[in-house]
Amino acid sequence: MDHRAPPGGKAQCSYAGGIGTAVEARMARARGEGGAVAGRCRVAAVLALCALCALVAGCARTPPEQALREAMGELHAAIEARDAGGVAALLAGDFIGPRGLDRDGARRLAALHFMRHGDVGVLPGPLDIEFQEGHARVRLDAVLSAGSGRMLPDSARAWQVDTGWRLVDGDWKLVSAEWTPMLR
Structure with missing residues (x-):
């Protein structure tokens, strides 16, 4: 794994085999589409977190x-x-x-x-x-x-x-x- 900071100042992480570049490409595509994909991902993440909280609360004893x-x-x-x-x-x-x-x-x-x-x-x-x-x-x-x-x-x-x-x-x-x- 290679951790380096480019001239822009944001840290990057890349694995041998190009996994890091695939993630970077997806992120760039998301930003290029006006953030719609990233926004949907954030909404999905928030919904998943809410579902997890509801599940934990449902399992708690009264x-x-x-x-x-x-x-x-x-x-x-x-x-x-x-x-x-x-x-x-x-x-x-x-x-x-x-x-x-x-x-x-x-x-x-x-x-x-x-x-x-x-x-x-x-x-x-x-x-x-x-x-x-x-x-x-x-x-x-x-x-x-x-x-x-x-x-x-x-x-x-x-x-x-x-x-x-x-x-x-x-x-x-x-x-x-x-x-x-x-x-x-």
Whole structure:
């Protein structure tokens, strides 16, 4: 490749085999036609850029989904940190769980489980999220493990989890949860 500046002051780039001259010839033709070809190329480039931006924006998560995923992450972190108060902070005041478990009962159940086991782990699967106005349903499979701090957990179990969430003052709160063992 040869980079040189001609007397006119604009840099040129040419490859062996004349590729650079072909590009220069196309550019000269475009300028010679009153810039119509160059103008069409610019319009096409702008349209392609707009299409790319629209595609990227379409793939981005909506703010409610992102906030819900963050709330699920906070719940995951609170469980692994063995923080019953952190778990309760994500529960709505009218939370309902299996067999009539209420918010305070869920906090006590979490605290008992955390006192019983020195290590608690959660391995969540992919989230299946369904949105409705101000509400969401999240289903997932998760493996919960518990141990006494040794290298391997003392127990682990796979669960099917079905949760209901509600948007309260801009925050997602867990309003219902059902969990059933995957293997019996």
